[in-house]
Amino acid sequence: MMERGYLVSGRYEILDTLGEGGMANVYLAEDTILHRQVAVKVLRMDLQHDQATIRRFQREAKATSELSHPNIVGVYDVGTDNGMQYIVMEYVAGDNLKTFIDQHYPLPLPEVIEMMTQVLSAVQLAHSQGIIHRDLKPQNILVTASGQVKIADFGIAVALNDKSVTQTNSLLGSVHYISPEQARGGMATPQSDIYALGIILYELLMGKVPFSGDSAVTIALKHFHDEIPSLRQFNHQIPQALENVVLRATAKDPEQRYQSAAAMAADLQTSLDPERANEPRFVPVVADSNLAETKVLSDLPNEVRESELASPDQAATATNTEPDPVAPNVKRRLPKWSWWLIGGAGAVILIVALVLLLGKKDVTVPDLSGMSVNEAKLTLQDKNLKIGQTDYEHSNQVAKDLVIRSDPSVKTSVKSGSTVNLVLSSGAKTYTIGDYRDQDYDTVKSKLQRAGFTVKRKNKNSETVAAGQIISQSVKAKKKVVPKQTTITLTVSQGPALVSLRDLSMYTKQEAQEYAENVGLKVTFGTSEYSADFASGTVMSQNPAAGTSVASGSTITLVLSKGAEPASSSSAADSSSENQQTEETTTFDKTITIEPATASNDSESASGSSTTAGSTFLIYIGDAKNSLSTVYKKIENVTATQKLTLSFEVKDDNSATYRIVRDGVDYANETIKP
Structure with missing residues (x-):
């Protein structure tokens, strides 16, 4: 037994005992050079002086150290410390x-x-x-x-x-x-x-x-x-x-x-x-x-062998065996006919031997699948068979250079000494990836799937690559891969990004330009017009209309208001005087039904029914007291149909106007009278 703290070969410090066996003791140790925990296996003291055992121990330990595999405990070192043979191995906690x-x-x-x-x-x-x-x-x-x-x-x-x-x-x-x-x-x-x-x-x-x-x-x-x-x-x-x-x-x-x-x-x-x-x-x-x-x-x-394996008959045979009473130097005389008999028997034996030597018995072809060529050769030699021709073919299941099948096939009966052809694996079939950029996605996907690839699609907007064509690929061109083991992701263009135009009514020129810049649009301004409904310098109309989806980079045209058209002072005074004498005020109500927007097909539920999201309504009124350029009322998060009553006030027989915008898109617009 090794004590804690003992340094094996001045390097491996014993920390604890992991196990004691009939052949070796195993200790947990610290590698003081590489600063890692290792397991040190030491031959038992009663085996340390057997030179044959020591030689085998060292030879096998060195051979094992050449086995590099994730499921084999690694061997780091082999040595002797004060006559004690040891192996330093990977420490596996568990x-x-x-x-x-x-x-x-x-x-x-x-x-x-x-x-x-x-x-x-x-x-x-x-x-x-x-x-x-x-x-x-x-x-x-x-x-x-x-x-x-x-x-x-x-x-x-x-x-x-x-x-x-x-x-x-x-x-x-x-x-x-x-x-x-x-x-x-x-x-x-x-x-x-x-x-x-x-x-x-x-x-x-x-x-x-x-x-x-x-x-x-x-x-x-x-x-x-x-x-x-x-x-x-x-x-x-x-x-x-x-x-x-x-x-x-x-x-x-x-x-x-x-x-x-x-x-x-x-x-x-x-x-x-x-x-x-x-x-x-x-x-x-x-x-x-x-x-x-x-x-x-x-x-x-x-x-144990003597008491449990030897039968009584065997024991008796072993203990009662007596030497041949006839001395080896005493010659026995045989009658002449005996020599004829012996000669005839010898001839028969010779004929039988020739038959056995010349005749070839049937043997069964063993299962060689998964073997290396050397393993297959040794297995065939045991059956008195030999390797014939070797061919290669691709295989996704059998590793390279191992046997896929034999010809004749396994369990086939053949004559002793026959040759067996082998089909070896050249590994999984590889496929050279092409450059699929700017190619049609559906065409490339079909081609790759036929080759055995798993193809995934990733969508992305692009102003330079046409919709439906490939922008990039996850596996580089000219790389050789195994299709069954590879997933390739293709990034596909959806064309330029679409922008749903906002209602820019009553935006100032600067606000409209900032909006267009933020969403990637260009803006031009048409000839300004007079409008009593929109403040001077604000947007009074746009083309395309609000709610229209346009591609990034598109141009929208805006018309700014110059305000109300000015009138002459005399006519204004006469009109004012006349209005003061004849104007009468009338009030009346209008009940309107508003409904939230219905979700698009892309948002439909699994059952197929469409769902609604909360909508925002802006109400504009133009009458004797209100201007269409100012929001009269704002209603948010409308998720169900509801009634809305609007009150109007007009003078004489003038009409009133109301405008309703739902989620930035015109919903209703009507001119009414009492």
């Missing part, structure tokens, strides 16, 4: 997957698939570089707070394999995930890791491992004798396609498992698709008789 399952089970199926996809991606990288984990289990998979998973302990199980026979408790932790071939004492292969991944997927779905028992041997025997318990029998929510991933990954025969982690990931990612809802249950082919042989578990303590 629980291991075993604890995560215990605390969060049951997990949503999409989350299970996402976590397993991350694990499979990491294992695929390791396998592609010739590294087999050999001890995959939830305890060796860490889960961060964000849900990212990271595999730890790459290579440690390999380095300590020979010593594990003395670590019974360590084996008990791994035997739940051990493949049948490993349980028999066979060598671990990538398919051994695939088997462990299938057990881990089972545990994610069920919250427990498929096999349990009182001893490591009991559990190991179940791995190569018992079928994996049905997932759907206990949880009907699990689709058959998802259960099939578990069944195929845990097939007893390694050849019937996925041939790569990438192939397993590809199958897993579509297991929830509706198209696979009626998929039949995966049923492995009956295992070869060679698979039924049971060898002694090499990773079990001697006393």
